[in-house]
Amino acid sequence: MASSLIRRISLSAARRGGVYGLLRRVNQGPTVLFYHGIEEKLSDPEVQSLHLPLASFERHIRYLRRHREIISTDYLYDCLMNGHRLDPRQVVLTFDDGYKNNAEILAPFLKGWDLPFTVFISTRHVLEGRRFQVYLLRTAFLYTEHKVIHLASIQRSFEAGTPQAKRSALREASAAMKEAPLRIVEWMMSECRQLLRPERWAELDQRFASDEPMNWQDVIRIQSMGATIGSHCHDHCILHSEEPPPEVRSQVMDSKRVIEQQFGECKFLAYPNGTARDISATAYQSVREARYRMCFTTIEGEITAKSDLYYAPRVFAQPDFEEFCYMLNRTGTQNESYDMACRSFQSGNAVSAAANRI
Numbered sequence: 001m002a003s004s005l006i007r008r009i010s011l012s013a014a015r016r017g018g019v020y021g022l023l024r025r026v027n028q029g030p031t032v033l034f035y036h037g038i039e040e041k042l043s044d045p046e047v048q049s050l051h052l053p054l055a056s057f058e059r060h061i062r063y064l065r066r067h068r069e070i071i072s073t074d075y076l077y078d079c080l081m082n083g084h085r086l087d088p089r090q091v092v093l094t095f096d097d098g099y100k101n102n103a104e105i106l107a108p109f110l111k112g113w114d115l116p117f118t119v120f121i122s123t124r125h126v127l128e129g130r131r132f133q134v135y136l137l138r139t140a141f142l143y144t145e146h147k148v149i150h151l152a153s154i155q156r157s158f159e160a161g162t163p164q165a166k167r168s169a170l171r172e173a174s175a176a177m178k179e180a181p182l183r184i185v186e187w188m189m190s191e192c193r194q195l196l197r198p199e200r201w202a203e204l205d206q207r208f209a210s211d212e213p214m215n216w217q218d219v220i221r222i223q224s225m226g227a228t229i230g231s232h233c234h235d236h237c238i239l240h241s242e243e244p245p246p247e248v249r250s251q252v253m254d255s256k257r258v259i260e261q262q263f264g265e266c267k268f269l270a271y272p273n274g275t276a277r278d279i280s281a282t283a284y285q286s287v288r289e290a291r292y293r294m295c296f297t298t299i300e301g302e303i304t305a306k307s308d309l310y311y312a313p314r315v316f317a318q319p320d321f322e323e324f325c326y327m328l329n330r331t332g333t334q335n336e337s338y339d340m341a342c343r344s345f346q347s348g349n350a351v352s353a354a355a356n357r358i
């Protein structure tokens with residue numbers, strides 16, 4: 001606790017003392033930031049950890065407006081394709097999953113500032129009003145009254161008798177879920193649903209309205225308010241090598257088709273989870289075949305002329321303001337590790353970045 005306070009005081013001093021001007025000298029290109037939801041108030045930050053309070057988000061935006069230029073994903077793509085100079089001051093705002101608060105809070109807020117943004121939606125969640133997998137897992141594990149949780153889907157049992165045991169069980173189950181194919185994840189979700197009574201779920205779903213997905217009317221509304229709508233797969237399916245290739249292909253194709261039927265085009269995709277191990281060779285090949293223009297990972301780095309358009313870096317927008325400013329100004333220091341991740345992925349898949357500019 002004390003060390004995190006000392007860190008924040010040091011970061012604040014660094015920001016006020018102009019240290020970030022020195023850090024920025026290594027910056028080479030725009031930063032694509034990613035968020036999830038924006039909420040007025042959070043009642044349980046452990047369950048609602050993907051949502052940033054509006055007051056914190058407003059502080060981010062005020063800082064970005066003062067020090068950076070917020071551009072759209074389309075503008076970024078056009079600059080890359082037309083060889084226009086990329087400016088390290090430029091920032092793109094993206095939001096993953098497609099939460100209802102994107103329509104109720106985020107879009108009206110950003111429209112008020114006339115700022116562009118992109119929302120990557122998981123299309124089946126939006127079409128069917130299904131809650132996202134991480135919400136079901138977190139809520140089931142943190143609120144169950146069972147002392148032991150057994151999940152036949154992953155052949156694991158977890159102690160859950162104390163809040164600490166619940167948290168540790170949640171961490172392990174969450175890691176297992178992210179490595180499992182969709183078929184097992186769906187089975188896990190039905191088991192999670194059984195960990196609480198239906199009345200308890202109804203009560204918690206209402207309390208955590210932040211985690212409800214948008215419906216299709218909401219998506220149409222935010223698009224009319226300046227949002228670019230991109231794909232986040234059909235079932236928020238993580239496209240790692242455990243996922244069978246036919247499923248990977250239908251995830252990237254189906255979500256694109258659903259969005260195109262409404263808006264005429266779907267140019268961008270964000271890989272769910274999006275780390276290096278969450279993107280298989282089949283996934284990479286499939287997004288190219290589906291003719292997306294640009295696909296985003298969660299591997300840190302800046303967009304430069306060398307970036308692989310189908311393996312583009314993004315940076316997580318840290319909730320804490322001082323951490324956010326620090327991270328934003330040091331993005332250039334991440335470029336080398338992004339380049340390495342990119343090279344190892346490309347050599348594994350025998351393709352070059354140049355060949356991807358189709």
Ligand SMILES: [Zn+2]
Pocket residue numbers: 096097232236272273
């Ligand atoms: Zn996601």
